[in-house]
Amino acid sequence: MAGRTAGDVLAGYLHHQATDFLRSLRSHGESGPDADSTRESARHLRSAARRIGGALHTFRPLTDEKWADHLRGELAWLSGTLAREHAGTARLDRLLGALQRLTAQTGASAASAASRDTPDPDAAEALLSAGAARAGALLERQITLARTRAHSAALQALGSSRFHAVADAVAVLASEAPLATTADRPAADALLPLAEQAHRRLADAVAALPLARAGQAYHAEARTADSRQDGPWHQVRLLARLSRYAQEVTDPDDTDPRLAEAGRALERHRDAAEAAAAAAAAARTPRIAPATAYALGVLHADQRHEVEAARYVFGRVWLSAPVPEPGPAVRKG
Amino acid sequence: MAGRTAGDVLAGYLHHQATDFLRSLRSHGESGPDADSTRESARHLRSAARRIGGALHTFRPLTDEKWADHLRGELAWLSGTLAREHAGTARLDRLLGALQRLTAQTGASAASAASRDTPDPDAAEALLSAGAARAGALLERQITLARTRAHSAALQALGSSRFHAVADAVAVLASEAPLATTADRPAADALLPLAEQAHRRLADAVAALPLARAGQAYHAEARTADSRQDGPWHQVRLLARLSRYAQEVTDPDDTDPRLAEAGRALERHRDAAEAAAAAAAAARTPRIAPATAYALGVLHADQRHEVEAARYVFGRVWLSAPVPEPGPAVRKG
Numbered sequence: 001m002a003g004r005t006a007g008d009v010l011a012g013y014l015h016h017q018a019t020d021f022l023r024s025l026r027s028h029g030e031s032g033p034d035a036d037s038t039r040e041s042a043r044h045l046r047s048a049a050r051r052i053g054g055a056l057h058t059f060r061p062l063t064d065e066k067w068a069d070h071l072r073g074e075l076a077w078l079s080g081t082l083a084r085e086h087a088g089t090a091r092l093d094r095l096l097g098a099l100q101r102l103t104a105q106t107g108a109s110a111a112s113a114a115s116r117d118t119p120d121p122d123a124a125e126a127l128l129s130a131g132a133a134r135a136g137a138l139l140e141r142q143i144t145l146a147r148t149r150a151h152s153a154a155l156q157a158l159g160s161s162r163f164h165a166v167a168d169a170v171a172v173l174a175s176e177a178p179l180a181t182t183a184d185r186p187a188a189d190a191l192l193p194l195a196e197q198a199h200r201r202l203a204d205a206v207a208a209l210p211l212a213r214a215g216q217a218y219h220a221e222a223r224t225a226d227s228r229q230d231g232p233w234h235q236v237r238l239l240a241r242l243s244r245y246a247q248e249v250t251d252p253d254d255t256d257p258r259l260a261e262a263g264r265a266l267e268r269h270r271d272a273a274e275a276a277a278a279a280a281a282a283a284r285t286p287r288i289a290p291a292t293a294y295a296l297g298v299l300h301a302d303q304r305h306e307v308e309a310a311r312y313v314f315g316r317v318w319l320s321a322p323v324p325e326p327g328p329a330v331r332k333g
Numbered sequence: 334m335a336g337r338t339a340g341d342v343l344a345g346y347l348h349h350q351a352t353d354f355l356r357s358l359r360s361h362g363e364s365g366p367d368a369d370s371t372r373e374s375a376r377h378l379r380s381a382a383r384r385i386g387g388a389l390h391t392f393r394p395l396t397d398e399k400w401a402d403h404l405r406g407e408l409a410w411l412s413g414t415l416a417r418e419h420a421g422t423a424r425l426d427r428l429l430g431a432l433q434r435l436t437a438q439t440g441a442s443a444a445s446a447a448s449r450d451t452p453d454p455d456a457a458e459a460l461l462s463a464g465a466a467r468a469g470a471l472l473e474r475q476i477t478l479a480r481t482r483a484h485s486a487a488l489q490a491l492g493s494s495r496f497h498a499v500a501d502a503v504a505v506l507a508s509e510a511p512l513a514t515t516a517d518r519p520a521a522d523a524l525l526p527l528a529e530q531a532h533r534r535l536a537d538a539v540a541a542l543p544l545a546r547a548g549q550a551y552h553a554e555a556r557t558a559d560s561r562q563d564g565p566w567h568q569v570r571l572l573a574r575l576s577r578y579a580q581e582v583t584d585p586d587d588t589d590p591r592l593a594e595a596g597r598a599l600e601r602h603r604d605a606a607e608a609a610a611a612a613a614a615a616a617r618t619p620r621i622a623p624a625t626a627y628a629l630g631v632l633h634a635d636q637r638h639e640v641e642a643a644r645y646v647f648g649r650v651w652l653s654a655p656v657p658e659p660g661p662a663v664r665k666g
Contacts, residue, residue, distance in 0.1 A: 120610070120614075123613065123614060123617065124560070124609070124610055124613030124614065124633065125560070127613055127616055127617055128613070131626075131630075227457070227458070276457070277453070277457055280456065280457030280460055280461070280627075281453075281456060281457065283460055283623065283624075283627045284456065284460055288623050289623070290616065290621050290622070290623055290625070290626035291616075291626065292623070292626075293464075293623035293624065293625075293626040293627040293630065294613075294616045294626040294627065294629060294630040294633075295630060296627060296630065297464075297626065297627040297628060297629065297630020297631040297632075297633070297634070298630040298631070298633060298634045299630075300457065300627075300630070300631060300634075301630065301631045301633075301634030301635055301638070302634055305634070305638055
């Protein structure tokens, strides 16, 4: 960063991301019927869109704020639309995989019967197996339907004039970034305080989480499968992502791997929480068999258990080393 | 133990337990309609019966083996009969408590909705609440019925001639213990190797458990809620109890607290496993509503989660210090 202005660094980052965005857009258009390729392109599109939006958010005071706010909003719309289709695929895989894991209890359990008039555990397994097959079929129907709708919405979005306007704005970014004169200051002077602000917001949000409890494995309160806490955790996930993206701007050669690790735990948290909600929603389908509802209950609890596990992992990662510190690259003013 | 024979020590222990047994028997008969008092007396009866049986098992070569085997069998019959009634009460408390904990999710969850077309988590909570009330009522009916039957069986047993024979045999123990001439050897020489055998059997059984996995909180395989492992864990519980009782004979002033702690984790394991099976069995009740079955599925998974937690705790206790070692009291030959 030495000798460069904040505007140089920020514009460079935005150019890079905008170029990625446009490249992914082209290959998305060229993928044709290749679903894997289309998915890959969509993933890169979302990744670039989030990074542009993240930088425009964190370093907003250095930009033409009105323009930045508008582009950020449009990119959020685009990412969200593309994400819905992706989420469906991932969620179905997760739920069907969980059902498979939960019913992988074959073989003799004669030795497992405890001694005191305990109902036969084999019977419990048989009930779960019967219900799991139906539950899987039900979830597949419902999630595939939602995914098909999301796919149509995504295609429609990508063909819309609204999207073309976004693509045009990003194309502008690829060659020039609408920045404010405040961006003319030395890079470290202007960028670091704003990145610090992002890291602080993250630290504050994490401090508000009951992490001391999350860090004790299997603590009793965790087993309330408390979805009331999901909102604050969701917020931490978004802030952690902003922190990580801020680091990519200020310290690209020395990003904190713990932020990425924490981010992965938070994404697993989000995925599991959404899967649990999907299982519960499926259980409200009219006229399903009790065995199916039972299996969905087991599945819901399993996914809430994974929410708990993700919180535990995040807590351990975070408490080993909180808010990232600016590395040497940025400090060299 | 210095200067005493094995027979002295063993007979002393058996006298003590037999006296407790007879005292509890008297107060059980005198409790009348006081249910708490009756429960306490039954608890002491089972406790003394288990200890007598345990000592007769571990130190069998020092006893009149034919007599010891017979009494041990009869005491096991008695303990088991009394335990069934106790188990019912504890199991119902456990399950109803779990349902309460699982539905303690009141209040605003508006902030907890994630962003990607996620089904409303509030709806999931509403489904669980509706089903939990019915599930609780169903479990209460079924378990109370089983408990009433167990209560009648216990009363019948305590009035039977079979029981009077057991009480007579225990009364004999209170004044003289049918021991073999091998018991005439010095206490340390004769008792320690037999106690060691018990500790080794326990250590071997524990070594066969997948403890390395149990010790990693939230590991993936644990979430198969694998009841195939329950049998081996049940066996470890019984062996740990025998180890603890053996220590009470050889080292009464210095029993290893970790054995007791491990034992508590194993009992929690057993209680949770049986509760999980009861929830699954209830889910097979004909013509229950899907919401009820759903709640029972969540409850089953919750109890299997507690099985996993108990295994984790046991692993940590055990790996901090395995097989108990004889303390100084016994070594002073």
